[in-house]
Amino acid sequence: MYPVWEVPYLTAGGVLALIATFHMLPSHLATSAMWLSVYLEGKAYREERPELLEFVKKYSKFLLVFSYVFGSLSGVGIWFSATVAAPRGISGLIHNYVWGWATEWVFFLIEVAGIFLYTYSFDKVDRRTHLTVGWVFAAASWTTMVVIVGILTFMLTPGRWLATGGFFDGFFNQTYWPQLLLRTTAMFALAAAFAVLVAARLKDERARAEVVRAAGVTGLAGTLLGAACFAWYHASLPAALHDVLDALLTPALGRWMLYPALAVGLYFAVLAFKPLRVGTAAALGAIVVLFASVFALERARELIRKPYLMPGMMYSNQIIGADLPAKGVGSDAGRFARTGILAAAPFVPEGLRTLGDSNRAEAGRMLALLECSACHTLQERGLRPLPRLVRGLGMDDPAAMTGFLDALEGYPYMPPFVGNQAEKEALAAYLVALARNGR
Numbered sequence: 001m002y003p004v005w006e007v008p009y010l011t012a013g014g015v016l017a018l019i020a021t022f023h024m025l026p027s028h029l030a031t032s033a034m035w036l037s038v039y040l041e042g043k044a045y046r047e048e049r050p051e052l053l054e055f056v057k058k059y060s061k062f063l064l065v066f067s068y069v070f071g072s073l074s075g076v077g078i079w080f081s082a083t084v085a086a087p088r089g090i091s092g093l094i095h096n097y098v099w100g101w102a103t104e105w106v107f108f109l110i111e112v113a114g115i116f117l118y119t120y121s122f123d124k125v126d127r128r129t130h131l132t133v134g135w136v137f138a139a140a141s142w143t144t145m146v147v148i149v150g151i152l153t154f155m156l157t158p159g160r161w162l163a164t165g166g167f168f169d170g171f172f173n174q175t176y177w178p179q180l181l182l183r184t185t186a187m188f189a190l191a192a193a194f195a196v197l198v199a200a201r202l203k204d205e206r207a208r209a210e211v212v213r214a215a216g217v218t219g220l221a222g223t224l225l226g227a228a229c230f231a232w233y234h235a236s237l238p239a240a241l242h243d244v245l246d247a248l249l250t251p252a253l254g255r256w257m258l259y260p261a262l263a264v265g266l267y268f269a270v271l272a273f274k275p276l277r278v279g280t281a282a283a284l285g286a287i288v289v290l291f292a293s294v295f296a297l298e299r300a301r302e303l304i305r306k307p308y309l310m311p312g313m314m315y316s317n318q319i320i321g322a323d324l325p326a327k328g329v330g331s332d333a334g335r336f337a338r339t340g341i342l343a344a345a346p347f348v349p350e351g352l353r354t355l356g357d358s359n360r361a362e363a364g365r366m367l368a369l370l371e372c373s374a375c376h377t378l379q380e381r382g383l384r385p386l387p388r389l390v391r392g393l394g395m396d397d398p399a400a401m402t403g404f405l406d407a408l409e410g411y412p413y414m415p416p417f418v419g420n421q422a423e424k425e426a427l428a429a430y431l432v433a434l435a436r437n438g439r
């Protein structure tokens with residue numbers, strides 16, 4: 001809904017997805033790396049092995065720069081882009097989950113203080129204190145995931161929240177536990193992959209073998225358990241989401257969700273048995289491959305949310321499609337059908353509020369921006385380009401196109417057209433012209 005952030009070729013959601021993709025590696029590493037680190041630190045103390053400590057120091061410095069500099073910056077980037085891409089969606093989320101985020105930030109602050117304390121107090125405080133800092137930091141970082149997953153899964157399956165509006169009804173929804181465990185197991189696989197990368201540069205051969213073996217075992221366990229959690233997660237999805245998944249999951253995306261994880265599992269198995277075979281290039285390769293899998297999973301999660309931003313309530317284009325009495329929120333659909341969306345939506349440019357012969361083409365474009373541009377670019381190329389898709393329908397008269405807009409609801413992944421008859425016809429005429437001459 002206007003104000004629309006129109007990003008050519010990519011769409012606003014595409015920008016958000018790019019930043020979120022970049023955020024995935026550092027953020028998941030942040031939640032997991034410290035567990036491996038404190039485990040090895042404890043072992044180094046117990047067995048008096050300074051060369052193991054060498055690894056722990058390197059690893060924590062890597063974590064500080066990679067996760068807490070790049071991870072934090074991209075995290076803020078997600079907030080900025082999400083706020084511009086979907087102000088109404090973010091507002092809805094904040095009104096429900098402000099205390100969720102407040103809680104997450106408390107733990108995040110502990111994390112940030114923790115990583116600096118941990119990295120810079122080696123050999124400066126006694127061993128016990130140092131380990132305690134590590135454990136507290138590890139627990140706090142995982143707790144941020146415990147909180148965020150509640151909000152993320154709420155945006156997928158809000159469950160009883162739709163009836164009650166209750167904080168925990170939405171938070172502990174039907175996909176919460178499977179997704180939390182899926183992310184938790186995957187995060188250990190990631191921590192292991194990065195640990196191998198850091199360990200590959202250790203000079204001491206015995207320490208290198210030991211760290212790589214520990215990482216291999218952790219990684220293998222993470223991948224195997226992750227596969228089991230994925231099956232559980234898949235089974236926990238409601239029927240409507242399975243319909244969208246069946247309609248939108250391409251064979252390629254399905255393959256990307258599975259094969260890279262398999263390859264990385266094999267890699268960890270080899271490392272567990274032959275730890276000295278490790279090399280920096282292979283370690284980097286494993287990270288890239290693992291990332292491909294995580295990326296495909298996140299992409300699939302975004303796909304199955306369609307046509308919603310907040311399922312059962314707000315569509316991806318920020319139009320509210322259903323009443324939500326528990327929150328005192330009313331549907332836009334009926335209201336916009338009566339008054340027209342151009343007249344009633346906030347911030348529509350003055351000249352386009354009332355539809356007439358002189359502004360029909362421009363109003364049609366405005367309607368496409370309002371209702372379609374969350375998922376389609378209006379350019380010839382890019383993300384689900386409207387000109388090409390409309391051409392694919394093979395309809396080149398506005399009446400047939402109006403019929404298509406009437407039938408939008410039949411697609412499991414697209415919201416219905418919202419507005420009055422004249423607006424529907426203006427949009428149809430615009431789409432036909434767009435398909436014909438790209439404008």
Ligand code: HEC
Binds near residue numbers: 316371373384415
């Ligand atoms: C919630 C996201 C979303 C919104 C909003 C949306 N669409 Fe789509 N649309 C999709 C997806 C996903 C596809 C499938 C694309 C593909 O197969 O590559 C699609 C496909 C299409 C197709 C091709 C259909 C076919 O059967 O081949 C057309 C035409 C289309 N959309 C038009 C529109 C128009 C017009 C609007 C605005 C009134 C709109 N869409 C709004 C997500 C959306």
